[in-house]
Amino acid sequence: MRRTARGIAVLASATLALSVAACGGEEDNPADGQSTVDPASLTAELTWWDTSDPQNEGPAFQELIAKFNQTHPNVKINYQSVPFGEAQNKFKTAAQAKSGAPDILRAEVAWVPEFASLGYLYALDGSELLADESDFLETPLASNKFDGKTYGVPQVTDSLALMYNKELLSQAGVSAPPKTWVELKTAAQAVKEKTGAEGVYVNPAGYFMLPFMYGEGGDLVDPASQKIVINSEQNAAGLAIAKDLIASGAAAKPSANDAYGTMMTLFKEKKVAMIINGPWEVNNVKSAPGFGGLENLGIAPVPGGSARAGGPVGGHNYVIWSGMPQEKVEAAVAFVKFMSSAESQAFLSEKLGLLPTRTSAYALDPVKNNPIVAAFQPVVEAGVGRPWIPEAGQFFGPLDQMATEVLIQNKDPKAALDTVARKYKAEVVPGYGL
């Protein structure tokens, strides 16, 4: 396996060199006058890798494709559902080998700078896709920028929120969702005493630790001054809060393996009252038998610490693989344009509760009156932008280990964070200072 990958690498660099030589002399005509082209005359076959959940979210995307085909009957979209956890590596392998990569990919926000730095994506500047760039929300758009160019179009945005079981909280006598970690602890203890369910489940993974760290004013790295700040006192203080929730019994004891799945199962079965998670699970919770649907699901911004309240900004972007032949560009642009239009975003948010990335979409009817969007809007507004650097995707491996050590194995937060800082320096961002 390893050797095959290496062989592919060699092949890929050889073919890349060839294709560069081939493209160098050719004067490509800029794809102008696209807007005057009759959509029905566009003929192409495009492959799209959708990384959304195939059961909860996939069908809505397929409905959108069907809508697209009403105006563009001759553009065939090969819809392929690729598991989110595998898509990043799968895409890189295929893009490197110059074969088998999809024309269009739904990429997580942190992937875009990485793919762009490796030359795997088309830069979209100057195309119709970014004609109304100012309509996009600033933070989601920022994740598409790398080295002065824009490589993707925001699809959805999200952030972590406090999701709670209204019934359990009111049984425990908690009238409003907790706004700080201190209130959360009290509420969770009340739930445990009065209802028999667990108060809160904290997923021991790096991404889910960020609200605790941001709450005290911490961050991972500071790209502006090229400094690693993960082992700051603020972060240690934030982690201490999470650790205390578990040690005091307010939070359920998390398991090291399958923690996320356990968290969702317990929440859907009403065995835990509060979790921290994002809008992508709303549909899943809504359809869980016995949970009580949306009426029973409360959504509130993540509780705050001593400095602020905020979760990490996540979401997904549409990117176009640079290996896609030039003649498919018009069709691909038309497709991405349709998918990222305000109307399509409104459709998705009505169906799935996903958050649009266009300001204009929020003014449309289905979004304006959507309770989930209304609940998540303050969540996203409080979201903290992440460092959009190619290495950003690698921050989470060491963080996940750290979260397990602190929350499950009772390691001292500061010591665990020092280890993470050393790993960042040695393996992730060697150019940064400690």
Add this chain to the structure above:
Amino acid sequence: MTTVTADPAPSSTTPPGRSARTSRLRRSWDKHWYAWAMVLPVVIVLAVLIFYPLFRGIWLSFTDLTEANQVAEICTKSITGSEVCRDNPNKWEFVGLDNYVRVLTGQVGDFWQWTGVTLIWTFVCVAFHFGLGLGLATMLNRPMWGRSMYRVLLVLPWAVPAFVSAFAWKFIFNERFGLANALLSAIGIDSVSWFADRWTALLTAIVTNIWLGVPFMMVALLGGMQTIPSELYEAAEIDGASPWQRFVNITLPGLRPVSMTVVLLGTIWTFNMFPIIFLVTEGQPAGQSEILVTGAYRAAFEGIRNYSLASTYGVLILSILLVFSVFYRRALRKQGEVW
């Protein structure tokens, strides 16, 4: 001065020598060309399939090649048709032993911890494989009712794809919903957080692997037992040897050629047994149940792929196994075994 005297001497002696050698070569070629021709495909296949990747891997471990720096220039295509190429600022280069230093001093990954876990994992797994396999084989080697049915049942774990078994066992050890904890609480013992401690996490993987590996050992040893002539047992019985004495003095020595081979194979397989650790414990808690191959995989292939680091780990793992095989062979030779 030396050059002056040295030069003419070879020139005067080489021609006859060389011609003698070439003629000998020619004669040998004329006589044996078909042998060479027949060996050639094997040589080519070995060179392409084994030696080229092996030497390329060793060479890569002396560079800092990653996915990000493998090409000399990175080209960015614009959707409007233009293409900009710029030199890769950190193109890969030869770095000597840097990778080895970084891995062995623990700057990257946890090489020594992984090695320790790997050794424990390998030793415990192989010991149980062999012990249980031997016991089951002895049991099945005697006439008993339903013997063929037992054989089929005992080979079953081997027929199930490893990842299916891995997921099944992972679920058995699930801390909240799993069978293992349900059984424990049924007999009044507190449930265990299997994946919260490195030793219990490793235990789950070891149990899974034992379940998977015993059938092979059993079948191999059973085959070995059936090659032992029954006259030996009859003679021993007449001499009044107890069943235990017969087992120790006939069965075990008779099994030695088979068992030495399967233990060596089992050791190498278990050492590099990727899927069980990767799927059952996922390295939890916090990477502490990672063995060399899974740890190396995570270090090298998560995020931007690090081919040079992967090669470094590959070379190190290969070296450990080579050293082991050499010592193992030497130990066998001392006991008079040849294989």
